[in-house]
Amino acid sequence: MKGAQGMYDYILIGAGVSSVFALLRLQNTAKRILVLEAGPDFNQRDPQDLYQGFGGLGLAEGKYNFAPDFGGALAAKIGVGPTQALLAKVAQTLDTFGGQHALRYVAARPAQLRHQRDLVSVACTTQHLGTHLSRTVFGNMYQALKASQIEFRFQQKVQQITPLAQGFAVRTALGDTYRGQQVILATGVAVDPVLAANLRTLSIFSTQTRVDVGCRIETQGTALDVLLGTDPEVKLRWGERYTYCMNKHGRVVLKRQHNWAMADGQNYRENGATSNLNFTLFQPHYFASSSAAQAYLTALFQDRSTVIGQRLGDVAPQFAKGQLLSPTLAYQKGPALDADLLKPAIQFLDLLQQVTKTPIDGQTMLYGYDAKFYPTQVKTNAQFETGIPGLYCIGDCSGATYSLAQAAASGVYLGQIIAK
Ligand SMILES: Cc1cc2nc3c(=O)[nH]c(=O)nc-3n(C[C@H](O)[C@H](O)[C@H](O)COP(=O)(O)OP(=O)(O)OC[C@H]3O[C@@H](n4cnc5c(N)ncnc54)[C@H](O)[C@@H]3O)c2cc1C
Known part of the structure; x- marks a missing residue:
């Protein structure tokens, strides 16, 4: 031996x-x-x-x-x-x-969410x-x-x-x-x-394989201030869906995993502050086998070398375009984002603007996609x-x-x- x-x-x-x-x-x-x-x-x-x-x-x-x-x-x-x-x-x-x-902070439960049944925040020390x-x-x-x-x-x-x-x-x-x-x-x-x-x-x-997939959202840096107060992040749960890796003043960066181009978040301390805020809205997906998960992701990401992106106002005209927003990640315009991931992102942003009473601007970017893998x-x-x-x-x-x-x-x- x-x-x-x-x-x-x-x-x-x-x-x-x-x-x-x-x-x-x-x-x-x-x-x-x-x-x-x-x-x-x-x-x-x-x-x-x-x-x-x-x-x-x-x-x-x-x-x-x-x-x-x-x-x-x-x-x-x-x-x-x-x-x-x-x-x-x-x-x-x-x-x-x-x-x-x-950097340390405590994400407390914002008062605005106290009476929300569907949208809750996770109290967390980071x-x-x-x-x-x-x-x-x-x-x-x-x-x-x-x-x-x-x-x-x-x-x-x-x-x-x-x-x-x-x-x-x-x-x-x-x-x-x-x-x-x-x-x-x-x-x-x-x-x-x-x-x-x-x-x-x-x-x-x-036997079950889980993969969480969602759009990364980049919006104005002040959009969630009502919930954030002085905190850099709030972790939100909306049914099964949840926000992940929120970066106030951070950037959206390209991440390559399993050779798929993904939109990841980076905090402002790494490469300087921006006037934007970004986070991913993840949705858990469960598959009967890892090959079924692989087939779904291959169809979703294809073999693109960069992420795809769309402005919120272009896919949901009820969000008026006002303030300028410079995307922090270069993206490919089109093909259209997957409807099963786009629709909840739009509904979530609508819910956020109702809760915060702060309009979400139509210039907000939706990037496709971010994913989180779970081994079998x-x-x-x-x-x-x-x-x-x-x-x-x-x-x-x-x-x-x-x-x-x-x-x-x-x-x-x-x-x-x-x-x-
Ligand atoms: C890009 C990225 C950023 C992340 N950032 C965060 C974050 O900020 N906060 C957070 O909470 N979570 C984050 N996560 C998730 C977090 O990193 C993981 O949950 C955590 O590292 C898991 O720890 P682990 O010990 O299980 O595995 P890992 O830290 O991944 O370590 C596994 C090790 O095993 C080795 N290994 C694998 N296979 C073999 C083998 N066959 N033989 C010998 N060695 C092997 C690997 O080389 C590796 O060194 C991030 C994940 C990714 C992909």
Whole structure:
């Protein structure tokens, strides 16, 4: 067996957010731990590749939202109180490693929404690091973990996990095999297809696939001031739909994921303030299989190299065009936005102007599209253990988290259990 290294107590697959927060609880314990990461180590990371390498997607926008009912189903799994305690530990840990300089704010419930049944806001504390500070924080975590007993192997994409009579064999794309008593999957949302096929044979997946899709909306910077007050963001829920990544004075930026061109949001601290505000209105979509989800998204995004966009007033003439609005992202005019995503965006903007009593200008931009991917959910118990004893799954690949704070909290949670 190439690369046999004896038996580790734990092998963690992936060195992203959930894994790093688990490891911080396990450093300097007596556990023999190996981390296999598909991407490079921290110092070799390509700033353009947000997905792979030490820190995973922790090196992207770095907006930590601390609310048990936001960004994951941790509260449903382990309870609201324990989730709140874990989120507090995540915030404390960020501060320990340099995150105390982040922008912080508390999104309270605006008075205007008190009597609204359909439109509610999520009360949430946010610690917004941005890309530069995220890099500093994960750099400090990297130094601490490298100095501990934990072994890291980078550029080691895991493609096969085989349960043995005792423990597991973990095989990488390079053909190296490692053995561990227990294995923790922390591979995030982008699961390698070969590994996914292997995991399917282990029958640990449920069948449903979720993808949230919506238009990113860019409007006047003052349009939601009645709800925002002095806060930079308000998180709104409208039935199943919800606003995501609101950036007052920020920009709309191009994001490429799975080779699809998407409209993402960027905060004003990264590249200077604008006079606009942007957010995505997401709608969850559920598919019977990942290939059905793929087919829907391929038809939606096609192979465009940039996003498409339309002015609100051009598709909904009841919104009068008044104030000038300079779009912050270059877009392709036409084809028309998908009616199933456009119509709710228009209805939502209409509802907003009724609630705020502030007209939304017809110059408002609607970009197509933003999407948020959820991996096929792995079935786990309250300790994040799959149906196979000793095989755990934390962070976004578990399907139980889909945000930085909750992914990190799932890592803290499992780390605490193991460290005992
Ligand atoms: C562009 C972008 C920006 C985001 N910004 C925010 C934000 O501001 N706020 C927020 O709350 N959420 C945000 N999210 C979501 C958030 O980043 C994730 O929920 C979170 O990072 C999940 O943590 P994780 O540990 O599960 O996975 P990740 O942080 O993605 O880490 C997974 C790691 O596993 C490695 N890996 C994958 N497959 C293998 C394999 N087969 N073998 C070995 N290693 C492997 C990867 O290389 C990666 O390093 C963003 C997502 C995207 C895509």
